Amino acid sequence: MDIFGVPIQALMGQLMLGIVNGSFYAVLSLGLAIIFGVLKIVNFAHGAFFMLGAFTAFLLAQHLGANYWTTLLVAPLAVALFGMLFEWLFLRRLYGLDPIYGLLLTFSLVLVLEGGFRVAFGSSGQPFATPEALRGTINLGFMILPMYRGFVIVAALLVCLVTWFVIERTALGANLRAATERAELTQAFGINVPRLVTLTYGVGVGLAAFAGVLAAPIFHVNPSMGSSLVIIIFAVVVIGGLGSIMGAIVTGLGLGVVEGFTRVFYSEFSSTIVFLVMVLVLLLRPAGLFGREEG
Amino acid sequence: MHLRSLTWPLLIVGLIVLLAVPFFPQLVYSVFIMKTLCFVLFACAFNLLLGHTGILSFGHAAFFGTGAYITGQLVKAYGVPTELGILAGGLVAAMLGAVIGALAIRRSGIYLAMITLAMSQLVFFFFLQAPFTGAEDGLQRIPRGTFLGMIDLNSDVALYYVVLGIVGAGLWVVWRTVNSPFGQVLRAIREHEPRAISLGYPVARYKVLVFTLSAGLSGIAGSLKAIIFQLAALYDVHWHTSGDVILMTLLGGMNTVFGPAVGAVIVSTLNHYLDPFGAWVTVIIGVVFMTCVLTFRQGVVGELGRLLRSRHPSKPTKAPPHASARADSQR
Numbered sequence: 001m002d003i004f005g006v007p008i009q010a011l012m013g014q015l016m017l018g019i020v021n022g023s024f025y026a027v028l029s030l031g032l033a034i035i036f037g038v039l040k041i042v043n044f045a046h047g048a049f050f051m052l053g054a055f056t057a058f059l060l061a062q063h064l065g066a067n068y069w070t071t072l073l074v075a076p077l078a079v080a081l082f083g084m085l086f087e088w089l090f091l092r093r094l095y096g097l098d099p100i101y102g103l104l105l106t107f108s109l110v111l112v113l114e115g116g117f118r119v120a121f122g123s124s125g126q127p128f129a130t131p132e133a134l135r136g137t138i139n140l141g142f143m144i145l146p147m148y149r150g151f152v153i154v155a156a157l158l159v160c161l162v163t164w165f166v167i168e169r170t171a172l173g174a175n176l177r178a179a180t181e182r183a184e185l186t187q188a189f190g191i192n193v194p195r196l197v198t199l200t201y202g203v204g205v206g207l208a209a210f211a212g213v214l215a216a217p218i219f220h221v222n223p224s225m226g227s228s229l230v231i232i233i234f235a236v237v238v239i240g241g242l243g244s245i246m247g248a249i250v251t252g253l254g255l256g257v258v259e260g261f262t263r264v265f266y267s268e269f270s271s272t273i274v275f276l277v278m279v280l281v282l283l284l285r286p287a288g289l290f291g292r293e294e295g
Numbered sequence: 296m297h298l299r300s301l302t303w304p305l306l307i308v309g310l311i312v313l314l315a316v317p318f319f320p321q322l323v324y325s326v327f328i329m330k331t332l333c334f335v336l337f338a339c340a341f342n343l344l345l346g347h348t349g350i351l352s353f354g355h356a357a358f359f360g361t362g363a364y365i366t367g368q369l370v371k372a373y374g375v376p377t378e379l380g381i382l383a384g385g386l387v388a389a390m391l392g393a394v395i396g397a398l399a400i401r402r403s404g405i406y407l408a409m410i411t412l413a414m415s416q417l418v419f420f421f422f423l424q425a426p427f428t429g430a431e432d433g434l435q436r437i438p439r440g441t442f443l444g445m446i447d448l449n450s451d452v453a454l455y456y457v458v459l460g461i462v463g464a465g466l467w468v469v470w471r472t473v474n475s476p477f478g479q480v481l482r483a484i485r486e487h488e489p490r491a492i493s494l495g496y497p498v499a500r501y502k503v504l505v506f507t508l509s510a511g512l513s514g515i516a517g518s519l520k521a522i523i524f525q526l527a528a529l530y531d532v533h534w535h536t537s538g539d540v541i542l543m544t545l546l547g548g549m550n551t552v553f554g555p556a557v558g559a560v561i562v563s564t565l566n567h568y569l570d571p572f573g574a575w576v577t578v579i580i581g582v583v584f585m586t587c588v589l590t591f592r593q594g595v596v597g598e599l600g601r602l603l604r605s606r607h608p609s610k611p612t613k614a615p616p617h618a619s620a621r622a623d624s625q626r
Contacts, residue, residue: 042405093589099405100351104545105588107538111581118574231416231534234409238402268424275417279398282410286401 006264012143014260020149020218022256023156024211026249028229029236030160031207033248034167036237037180038200041091041102046208046233047226048113052079053209054216054225055117058128068131076209083205084198091201092194110227117223125220152214159210160249163203167245176200235278241291251289301603302553313459317452325455326523331563332462333520338543338555339469340512345541346549347473348505349485350400353408354415355513355540357395358388360422360532362514363521367434368427370522377440377448377522381461384518385511391418392510393503400502403488412534419532433528437521448522458519465512466556472508473552481505513540542584548594557596 028046035043043049056078057071066074086109094101134148167173178186179193187193212226219225232255240251255274263270281289316328337359344350366384369375375383399410422428429435439448448454472478483491484498492498521527530536539562547558562580569576591598 042409090585090589097592100408101588101592103351103353103405103408104541105585107541108581108584108588111538111577111584115574115577115581119578231412235413235416238406238409238413272417272420275413275420278410278413279417282398282401 018260022253026252031204035204047230051226053212079209080206125222241288247290337516354411356536357415357418358510358513359517362517363527366518367527385515388514389511396506548597554596
């Protein structure tokens with residue numbers, strides 16, 4: 001069976017790949033959106049933390065013989081701790097200044113991290129084994145789905161939904177949203193806003209690292225794996241608008257699918273389509289699909 | 296003592312030193328100085344946006360690289376005279392700047408930075424895919440040709456003076472722009488955009504215009520680079536280059552006209568002399584960048600100016616108003 005002259009198997013395969021990529025975009029842009037919401041800082045180092053997550057998992061598996069499930073839990077936590085330390089030591093000094101300085105500081109962190117890992121491990125990729133339990137494929141009838149890819153989609157969506165639930169439906173999330181709207185007032189109610197801020201940065205960074213661990217068996221682990229991704233994430237965020245949590249998740253997934261379809265019909269263009277969509281959205285809705293017009 | 300009173304003597308000494316460079320080949324490598332000059336022009340052009348209008352473009356490599364590729368292709372494949380090639384590189388980059396600028400200024404601040412970054416990625420993919428660019432290898436063996444049909448540019452000395460002349464002219468344009476009524480309006484936009492709008496200035500048009508100018512000059516810097524090294528490569532359009540030019544500007548001091556030039560010299564020198572350390576260069580530059588953002592946001596020239604002012608407080612009327620507070624209170 002063909003659709004527009006493309007065999008349905010190929011179409012479904014690319015669509016699935018698009019959804020996998022979209023899951024990464026969703027988790028990453030979600031983290032970026034949370035950090036931006038509370039810290040008012042665009043975390044340029046988001047891709048570097050993604051890479052850091054993958055590398056931490058790789059090193060844990062290599063040197064401590066940790067199994068996949070342990071690394072999936074430990075690596076994001078370790079990276080989140082590192083991120084919180086970075087926020088506490090450096091990023092904190094830039095609050096209240098032009099947000100451009102936050103962007104530049106996190107950009108310089110990218111240079112340090114990527115450069116450091118290139119010194120230590122070289123530029124070429126390190127292979128990362130797919131966990132034992134998730135090898136093999138499932139036959140869905142209309143297509144054959146590698147088990148691990150299916151797991152990535154489920155895990156990413158689950159994490160996104162949990163994060164959404166915590167922010168929108170719990171007391172902690174309510175405090176967080178309050179701090180986003182009026183930091184001073186929230187502080188006056190006796191909520192430790194600086195600690196909340198540090199925690200938020202930790203969660204955002206941890207999400208990036210989680211995506212990194214998920215990505216490790218699919219892409220090779222290498223120092224620059226995050227830097228091309230972060231620019232796509234920026235485009236995703238501009239398209240979605242930094243207004244809502246759900247917006248980040250939906251836009252991320254949607255653009256992954258758009259990218260997948262483009263790969264079927266005009267593969268050279270697939271890495272560029274996101275930016276083209278961004279231009280169109282900017283022309284029609286400058287605030288983004290889910291964003292609010294800024295004051 | 297005031298930094299401004301030092302400007303002319305410093306400028307003259309600098310010019311004499313620069314004119315003398317080709318006579319001391321054992322001391323300095325003139326190709327290195329030429330490369331630095333390109334970055335000086337690039338950084339000063341970039342600062343028209345960041346320092347003087349308050350717009351952070353994170354995609355200026357797009358213009359630098361476009362200049363390099365257009366000039367390279369015209370000179371190499373179509374045998375266009377070098378000076379026209381450079382001019383065309385600047386013009387195409389300026390047109391691209393007008394388009395990207397018109398799109399980017401629909402948002403402001405941090406969004407604008409992300410939009411320019413994404414747009415420059417589009418340009419990067421174009422040069423990666425386009426049939427004439429040689430993808431990863433870059434556009435190689437671009438002939439240097441002759442300048443105005445008379446001066447043979449294959450000699451490093453001749454090329455050096457031509458590059459010095461063009462960069463000098465470019466810097467003059469920057470200086471003239473900053474010290475003009477147009478430049479005053481740009482500063483008004485930076486300080487208080489709503490007020491500039493309410494005074495009746497067509498702010499959007501001004502922004503697009505300064506974007507175009509900055510892009511055109513950056514393109515010329517790229518064109519010169521392509522002629523000097525006879526190479527236009529993907530690194531010229533890569534976002535790392537956009538990051539480099541921001542670092543230069545910030546390091547030199549974005550509230551000054553020629554601070555970015557000093558920053559360009561420092562970064563270029565660091566890159567040149569740290570080259571043996573391989574991948575460590577990125578780490579070192581990252582640490583320098585970090586220190587710069589955290590501790591001296593005024594940049595080298597800005598801090599120097601403040602130091603001189605605090606040691607010899609001049610009459611209050613002479614001090615530029617709030618020069619030290621400006622960068623921090625932009626928003």
